[in-house]
Amino acid sequence: MVMTTILEIIFIILLAGIIGLFFLGLSRKIMARIHWRYGPPITQPLIDIIKLFNQTSMSHGFLFNFGIIFSLAGSVVVLLFLPFGRICPLSDSGGLLVILYLMLIAPLGLALSGGEAANPYTSIGISRKLLLAFGYELPLLLILLTVMTHYNTISIVEIVNKQFQAGWSFQHLSLLLPGIAYILILPAILGFRPFELIQAPQEISSGPMAEYSGKFLALTTIQHAFNIFISISLFTNLFLGGAANPGYFFLKILAVFVIFLFANAVFPRFRIEQAIKYLWRWPSILAFAGLIIVLITGKNF
Amino acid sequence: MDRNNLGKWLKSPGKMGQKYSLHALYFCTGCGIIEIPPSITTRWDAERFGVIPVATPRQANLFLITGYVSVKTLRYIIRSYEQMPEPKFTVGFGSCPINGGMYWDSYNTIKHLDKYIPVDGWIAGCMPRPEAVFVAVTHLWTLIDKGMADGYNKYRANYQYYRENQEKILGKLEWPPLFSKNIKHEEYRTIA
Amino acid sequence: MNLSIILAIAFGGALLTYFSGKISKKARDVLAVLISLVIAVILAFFYNTSSREIFYTGFLDFPLILRIDTFSWFFAFTIAVIGSFSIIFSLSYIRKKGNTDYYYTMMLLVIASMIGIILSGDLVSFYIFWEIMSWSTFLLISYNRGPAIAAGIKYIIMSVTGSVAMLVGIISLYSHYGTVIYTELSGLLYNASSGYTIFIFVLFFIALGIKNAIWPLHVWLPPAHSEAPSPFSAVLSGTLIKIGTYGIILLIYVIVKINVFLNLGEGIVSARYIIAVTGAITILIPTFIALLQDDAKRLLAWSTIAQAGYIILGIAYGTSESVASGMFHFFNHAIFKALLFMVVGAVEYRTNGVRDLNSLGGLIKKMPVTFVGGLIGICGLIGVPLTNGFVSKWLIYKTLIINNSPFLAFAALLGTWGTILYSYKLLHNMFLGQLPEKYEKLERAPFSMQLPIVILSLAIILFGILPGLPLKVINSIESGFGLEPLTINIWGITSDTGTINMLNLFVAVFLIGIMIWLIFKGSKKSAGIGQYDNYAAGTTVPKNKYHYSVDFYGPLHRMISPYLRDFIDDFYMSLARSIKNLGNGIRRIYTGDVGYYAIYIMLFLALLIFIQIKWKLW
Known part of the structure; x- marks a missing residue:
């Protein structure tokens, strides 16, 4: 029992890392193709990471190191709570609320690490990151509450199971609007354009990462890879019915990811006020309408 | 190009990583920077060689000095170079950094950049075309392969010399010396 | 051990501290810490006991009662522990300032009266300790003088308003049921009309809500917390406002009882x-x-x-x-x-x-x-x-x-x-x-x-990993209230609708953290640099200026600040101003000239005669 859990944990972490890095590479390739370029090889993120680990690095102190470890650990722990296909090692110790909370460890860790760097560029980046998170959490919380109220459970495994019985969440009218709202905010969660204002290399010198070098940058890249995997699989689990096996699940998240890449390739960048205004307007209205519909029509389960 | 040679990757991952992931810091000192946008966008696409621009010297390992170096910008070049993590490679772009170019008799242009920071390679021409950048990158690959792109080690070994040159032209520098003591020539051999 | 001894130590110790300060500063510091610790330790021994005693009968023939059960133990113990920590913290904090004897005395007095409130078994002694707490808090809030005095006055005016409302409530309860003892009152409201219950609720909620800073009764809190000495802010925020919470729990779950409370009103308009x-x-x-x-x-x-x-x-x-x-x-x-x-x-x-x-x-x-x-x-x-x-x-x-x-x-x-x-x-x-x-x-x-x-x-980490420790106490409180206790173990909570297990989480976070730390340590060591070796686009880092803190959330600030004026505070201030103007107007009547007063009397008599002639009222 314990042995299988440990094996599942190792399997999920490795697979999520590989898929995340593959997605990063794929995004660079597809973006290049949309730009009419040839693009780097799909393994380029891995090459970057290998190089970064072989570089020297500069550290600003204890918290600078601790923050990045904390952040990566937070991202990895979330993986254990997300159903990957049918595999979910720690399904019975928390549920969706715990996922929601664990997802905030990663930005908090980066914020602490960046704060220690004593560089205003990092501080501006962190300020933007927290504001953007505050912006998309409002619709996201409404969406998650709608889903949880609809299925009357806080367990993500149960939500996936109920979708196996009654079809994808998208098929229910009351969850259609929140689903659309989630699609609208997903680029903000992923940090894709038009919400790429956290790093904004041309404005604030890549923001929170301005002081990172060598292995710090490598760990941040890995964390970003995990983060992409987590955000998309949360969407897939909640609205696209999860999947019965890992292979099918991979195909689903791949499809979702590629759609967002197309958006990423063509959009310019919002300013932070514009981003918050956007996030608090259309996605929030849609999610709110969904919640009202769920409350009126009553629970389906 | 041996990017897909798995054997080499297993043998010396560090070296291969440095070769195929050159994160470039473009120092826009002069007109040379005009050649960089075409080389990183659709027409020539530097990213297929793993060369991408980054925002800060902390994240970079390739330093491209694009254009003439005035006395004022030399200070910033030195500062940026010292902040880059090792191993780091410097390439002078255009004839101005090499010998002053058309500013050969200007009173405030640096004629010999390699007196102040070590330079691993030069791209001659006024202007060099984007193709020249790629030639430079492939040359740099060869140098890295052979362990000859070791400007950063030279900088460490002869820091006293570089620092004296820098202070001769810039006056007293605001920041403390990067390396506290002058490493002996023999030690430099072991590092390299 | 008697409960009245705890209060005797607490109140006696407060006075003793004042006089010992006149003799020796060191002795006073030691005494203050000692008294607060002794109270906490004695309270710790009361864990899981319940006792009840009448400590005084001479006050208007009310029997003043002290009682302890798990519910009051939980609050009293928390208050005593936080209080003793903040007194330890005060030792060096307050040394630079004047009036130290007064500070320690008031601090101990606040802690003593809070414990008195928690331990009291009837509403009259509850009220007496409540007033002692309000006044000693006022004296401590304005300890720093200057703007602190305004903050203190704001606090005491709101607090007295609440106390008066509560006093009316207590008198009303006494006149209805002839008793103010919790155990006798509890469940009596079951037969009362819902209108009367709501009346009692509103009166008590004004007092308790002000203490607990429920919106819109919160306006005293921000100035009071920020102007008070910091160790006292810790007591204020950590425990003192929670006396309001205690009162609300007492009102809802001990006096009114849960089943009456839940049936008070229907749907959205329920209490x-x-x-x-x-x-x-x-x-x-x-x-x-x-x-x-x-x-x-x-x-x-x-x-x-x-x-x-x-x-x-x-x-x-x-x-x-x-x-x-x-x-x-x-x-x-x-x-x-x-x-x-x-x-x-x-x-x-x-x-x-x-x-x-x-x-x-x-x-x-x-x-x-x-x-x-x-x-x-x-x-x-x-x-x-x-x-x-x-x-x-x-x-x-x-x-x-x-x-x-x-x-x-x-x-x-x-x-x-x-x-x-x-x-x-x-x-x-x-x-x-x-x-x-x-x-x-x-x-x-x-x-x-x-x-x-x-x-x-x-303690934060400990109770985060082992939430079962406090939840066990809370469970036994809940069964005392007639609520169904949670199914807990030391690591978390289990139920059909959602389980939480901190052990799994802790082990997962810990092991993964260790793993990443090992990767981090195993790779190339990083060089330590100082804050002046930062990226600043090639220039040297400007001293004192390279910090982004003013307007940290500027964009959000610009968006939301127009909507967030504290209009409740404005309302209270305008109320205060109009009362002051009214008072000024009334004062103008008193000119000090006997002739005017004679005219007032004449006018009043004329008015009475007029009313009598016109309507024949009496």
């Missing part, structure tokens, strides 16, 4: 729902206001109001999980908010009274222990998993979602995300970023400040 919505508003508005603050203590004060909202929401919602979460959050909030006020106090002490978030920065290098305390404190405040705030917040979200109140859950969740923003701002602007040159010679906080900070930080 349960109205109080819960008030709690939700108390979470949301102060959270947004806290985002805009630039004063460290004022930020924490607004945060206190917001967190009190969670407690009220939990208690009023009335399911066994929500009540447990309310009480657990009371306990957690007492720990982490006291800790955060101590952290701010330590910084204030070392920087000679600077608490402006725009002029600090980079203190992590100078005060590392204080910083770690602050970090763990904000983690608890946010509710990061493995800190104590997580479990209590998880419980309230869960019960709100499962019982189909998504909007209340939304308010609670959004409040948490606001908490992240302001608490990071607090930490960043004080401890992170560039260290100004003038603080380069700053020393660490003294030992007497570090000790409570370290102990409280450890």
Whole structure:
């Protein structure tokens, strides 16, 4: 029992890392193709990471190191709570609320690490990151509450199971609007354009990462890879019915990811006020309408 | 190009990583920077060689000095170079950094950049075309392969010399010396 | 052991401290710490006992009763422990200032009267101790003079208003039922008309709500918390406002009883729902206001109001999980908010009274222990998993979602995300970023400040990993209230609708953290650099200027600040002004000239005669 859990944990972490890095590479390739370029090889993120680990690095102190470890650990722990296909090692110790909370460890860790760097560029980046998170959490919380109220459970495994019985969440009218709202905010969660204002290399010198070098940058890249995997699989689990096996699940998240890449390739960048205004307007209205519909029509389960 | 040679990757991952992931810091000192946008966008696409621009010297390992170096910008070049993590490679772009170019008799242009920071390679021409950048990158690959792109080690070994040159032209520098003591020539051999 | 002995030690000790201060400063310090610790230790021995005694009968023939059970033990013990920590913290904090004897006496008096309130077994002694607490708090809030006096006066006016309302309520209860003892009152309201119950509720809620700073009765709190001496702010925020919470629990679950409370009104206009919505508003508005603050203590004060909202929401919602979460959050909030006020106090002490978030920065290098305390404190405040705030917040979200109140859950969740923003701002602007040159010679906080900070930080982690310890006590309180206890173990909570297991989480986080740490350590060692070797686009780093702290959330600030004027405060201030103008108008009648007074009397008599002729009233 314990042995299988440990094996599942190792399997999920490795697979999520590989898929995340593959997605990063794929995004660079597809973006290049949309730009009419040839693009780097799909393994380029891995090459970057290998190089970064072989570089020297500069550290600003204890918290600078601790923050990045904390952040990566937070991202990895979330993986254990997300159903990957049918595999979910720690399904019975928390549920969706715990996922929601664990997802905030990663930005908090980066914020602490960046704060220690004593560089205003990092501080501006962190300020933007927290504001953007505050912006998309409002619709996201409404969406998650709608889903949880609809299925009357806080367990993500149960939500996936109920979708196996009654079809994808998208098929229910009351969850259609929140689903659309989630699609609208997903680029903000992923940090894709038009919400790429956290790093904004041309404005604030890549923001929170301005002081990172060598292995710090490598760990941040890995964390970003995990983060992409987590955000998309949360969407897939909640609205696209999860999947019965890992292979099918991979195909689903791949499809979702590629759609967002197309958006990423063509959009310019919002300013932070514009981003918050956007996030608090259309996605929030849609999610709110969904919640009202769920409350009126009553629970389906 | 041996990017897909798995054997080499297993043998010396560090070296291969440095070769195929050159994160470039473009120092826009002069007109040379005009050649960089075409080389990183659709027409020539530097990213297929793993060369991408980054925002800060902390994240970079390739330093491209694009254009003439005035006395004022030399200070910033030195500062940026010292902040880059090792191993780091410097390439002078255009004839101005090499010998002053058309500013050969200007009173405030640096004629010999390699007196102040070590330079691993030069791209001659006024202007060099984007193709020249790629030639430079492939040359740099060869140098890295052979362990000859070791400007950063030279900088460490002869820091006293570089620092004296820098202070001769810039006056007293605001920041403390990067390396506290002058490493002996023999030690430099072991590092390299 | 007698309960009256605890009170005798507490009140006697307070006076004794004052006189010992006249003899020797050292003896006074030792005595103050000793008394507060002795009270805490004695209270600890009362765990899981219940006793009741009449300590005085001479007051208007009311038998004044003290009683202890698990419910009052839980509150009294928390108060005593936080109180003794803050007195230890005061040792060096208050040394620089004058009037030290007075400070310690008042501090002990506040703690003693709080314990008196908790232990009292009837409403009359509750009221007596309540008044002692209000007045001694007023004296401590205005300890610093200057703006502190205005803050204190604001506090005492609101507090007296509440006390009067409560007194009316107590008299009304006595005239209806002829008793003010909890055990005799409890359940009597079952037969009362719902109108009378609501009347009692409103009267008591004015008093308790003011103390607990429920929106819109919160206006005294921000100035009082920020102007009081920091160790006392810890007591104020950590425990004193929770006396209001205690009173509300007492009212709802001991005097009125849960079944009456839940049947008070229907649907949205039920008492349960109205109080819960008030709690939700108390979470949301102060959270947004806290985002805009630039004063460290004022930020924490607004945060206190917001967190009190969670407690009220939990208690009023009335399911066994929500009540447990309310009480657990009371306990957690007492720990982490006291800790955060101590952290701010330590910084204030070392920087000679600077608490402006725009002029600090980079203190992590100078005060590392204080910083770690602050970090763990904000983690608890946010509710990061493995800190104590997580479990209590998880419980309230869960019960709100499962019982189909998504909007209340939304308010609670959004409040948490606001908490992240302001608490990071607090930490960043004080401890992170560039260290100004003038603080380069700053020393660490003294030992007497570090000790409570370290102990409280450890407590946050301990109760985060082992939430079963306090939940066990809370469970036995709940069964006393007639609620169904939760199924808990030492690591967490199990139920059909959602399980939480901190052991799994702890092991997972710990092992994965260790793994990543090993990767980090195993790769190339990084070189340490200072704050002046930063990226600044090639230039040298400008000293004192390379710090982003003013307007940290500028864009959001510009968006929301027009909507967040504290109009409640404006309303009270205009009320106060109009009363003052009325008083001025009335004063003008008294000219001091006997002739005028004679005319007034004549006019009055003429009026009476006129009325008699016209309507023949008497």
